Amino acid sequence: MSTDTPSSDKTVATSLPVIGRSATRIDGPLKVSGVARYSSDFHFPGMLYAVPVCARIASGTIQSIDTAAAAAMPGVQKIYTRENIGTFYRVPKSSKAQIDERRPPLEDDEVRYYGQYVAVVVADTFEQATAAADKVVATYAGTKAPDVRMKLSPDEKPETDTERGDPDKAFGKAAVTVDHVYTTPPETHNPIELHASVALWDGDRFTLYETSQAIMNHRAVMAKMLGVPQENLRVITEYLGSGFGGKLWPWPHALLAAAAARDLHRPIKLVVTRQMMFHNVGHRTNTQQRVRLGAGKDGKLVSLQQDFIQHSSRLDDTKEDCGEATGFLYSTPNLRVTSAFARRDIAPNTSMRGPGAVPGLYAVESAMDELAIALKMDPVELRLINEPEIDESKNIPFSSRHLKECLTTGAETFGWSKRNPAVGSMRDKGVILGWGMAACSWIASRADATASVMINADGSVRVASGTQDIGTGTYTMLAQMVSELIGVDMDKVKVVIGDSGLPAGPFSGGSMATASLIPAVAQASREAIEQLLKSASESDAAFAKVDADELAFTNGRVYRKNESPEQGRRFEDVLNAARLGHVEGSGKAKGTMGDKHPKYSSHSYGAHFVEVSWEPAIARLRIKRVVSVIDAGKIINPMTGRNQIEGAVTMGIGMALFEETRYDARNGMAINSNLADYVMVTHADAPDIDVVFLDYPDTKLNEVGARGIGEIGIAGLAAAVTAAVHHATGVRVRDLPVHVEDLLVSKVA
């Protein structure tokens, strides 16, 4: 057990004046005034527009592509097919560069999913390119009805992901058991910003404006696939209109844009359509999970088994690791998680906010709720008594784990003690209330990161790293960090990110960017300050004969430790005295991600409590309120932090009640590929969300003790919703999303 204390502790607060305080986004005004440029906002003289042509079948072979009519249309510059696109190379599997669709676009004539690119039209305007793309006619041979079945059975023998004890035997002998199959449907990322590429080629080098959550990886992948040295390729993502994981790794459209730019020697803009968003840039796979729990009469788990299957595309096998959190969430001597793939004629899947653990915890936490009912035990109590002492899957201690406090604090904040467990028993003004809860967990890890911090002769400070802000607040967090460490106001800090030419920064995924940047930025800041103090002691007459270690700094001033800061010198005076334009520090931190032998088990935890209302007369289900208590280490900016949890909870409500991509069995197309038919949460659906951060610094992860917060809020949420739905209606929904038709059988009146 960890014994750390909450950082709301006074001594910590005074030494941390900016970190831990709410700060509005420094990029907010730029965004609302339209000054911030998103990738597709970039325009260049002579720019042409590329529009891909998509296969209208999901399985078959291209026989011919007739481009004659399209080529003759106004404004058309060139039409590319496999014949003339040139060579794309593959990314070796051994490389660290990540991509979820390994086959380069137009590589062969096989169509393996609906919407696969078969050609791309380049024209003077977007409208001309769109019109011509419509007139490119592909004919196919061997077209088959696609296999898009959502019911899954393993293609090969399932793999055992983690195992201990003898779960079968223990399950067989357990006093109380549950054994159910839970399913989650395919979900499509629908950030408001469409994927886009603006590609420039100067005869030697590429500059690519991309919608990327990982510019450094994007550069690595594109360099390999385009066959150019990394130095000749610059990737820029100044702002991202969100990604939710869908923009982590490059997708084929980026290659099409770059290849056309190189061939035509003109800037090329390619913006993926909303419909293409449903086929060409990944999605969350559907999962089918059998969960078996066995417990003693006292509620102690004796066996936990999770066997999951997911669909994958014909060529790729991106794993949705539903068992990610299962091994260490609860204490049980016997446990097994197995995984399997079922290939379908569906486009490659990819990460979506909380990949793996989110569908996984829906299943495991739903089963826990069902177990609590079978045991006639309070579901909070059931979790509390199964709290492990250590990470039993790896036999290592937790770096910092406060799930119990999440549960008890959540219960208290929500008013859980007033819950009557009988189905349909709680009412408010004629509506039936359902209360449900679930626990959650998410990875806490760090990726490699480097950063530079410069203190300038004009008193400003610049922090730079090749990372990106995906809308989550990375700009602001970096300004806070540096403001704190260098001792200047936040508005003096210029944050420079979003350019692969900068010192390599982390990707924005797995809730890791913040945690990864902290050590690198801290080191760079310390180095910069060291330089500053050194130059003060060496070159500033005001500090003549004063050793650097007798100097201190605060509020933009260097001063003698035995004097007050007001008697010191401003940073700019120190630098001017030394005739220095700036001093610079650089920081580098090795990641913990993928560490084979970690000393600690580092994860975030949380507990969600959900109230639903159910009006049987009109079969109307709504989410009324949510309390989420989150243990995600030190919270650097409670305002943007709360915003992340609220957004994740809202997305979790969408997962529980609305989101579902449907592929037509005849042509394999996502039939609801637009924002009217793909139902997501609207503001009217968003309930009161009360977010409580426990705020225990996890200093084993980094010196500030901050973990990530982008994903923990969606984990477990759907299970809390379906538990609440069951409490209100008596209907247990094991296949997401919950539909009214599932609830019409409710006997509660």
Place this chain on the structure above:
Amino acid sequence: MEPFTYSRASQTRDAIAAAANASTAQQGAEVRFVAGGTTLIDLMKLNVERPQQVVDINHLPLSEVETLADGRLKIGALVRNSDLAHHSVVQRDYAVLSEALLAGASTQLRNMASTGGNLLQRTRCNYFRDADMPCNKREPGSGCSAIKGANRNLAILGTSDHCIATNPSDMNVALAALEAVIVVQGTQGERQVPIDAFFLLPGTTPERETVLQPGDLITHVLLPAPVKGSRSHYLKLRDRASYEFALASAAVVFATEAGKISHVRIALGGVGTKPWRSPEAEKALQGHSPTPENFAAAAAVALRDAQPQNENAFKVDLAQRCLTHALTTVANV
């Protein structure tokens, strides 16, 4: 999208003359009026509508809401959905219409959408909108992909073997319950068509949705004077709380005298191939007591002939709950 010519009509007769050149005013029309454009432009982008000529009617003087001397309300075809919903007379005398409009689409769309355009909005059947899939409404004779496909949001009343598409409008359901009359100007002059006769059942010709002929321009919608002592209400049920088409909806206009139902008009949305007026349910209630039991019985009558598909059988139950609740609400029992 196909190339098209664009012109702006400044007079009604110019608009009519331009549209009269088309071979049909139904699916496949070569000339289309554009009002708010929120249906038409969408469908042109999807290649479902391919007019050669688009006539912009937004400058015609059809944006007034006027109470006539005889108490009827005359609504111009270009009155925007937002303006109509917030019009004081509509809110006072035709609450069902205001509620229906506000339950539809989003604020932005309602600011653009016109009364005439809303009347003529097309189905949200996924296959109608996917130009690659067979669809009898889009390509007569090609087949109906929805009958064994995704049909959760499609109709259970008024369907045929050829088409089960829902008329998705909320406004139309209210207009049906209000017994609105559609005023049409055509090459032969003006005619007035009761809303129930305005919309056609799909039968074997789902591509024909209304009685409109080439050249026909909707100029107004007329609402009868409000029935004395009547109240009205629109209830819309859907998965999420806003910005979604109805799974089932009900528009009711209702009055009692001496404890008995003296006037009742009922229309259902989200379940019919056209805005679904239910004279049978009205008859079941006329002259009876306004009790929840009677309402439920009437709702059962309204759905008696429902023909559900593989995915939408739940609508039979849901629509009954919807209607029963709408009646209970309006009757305040």
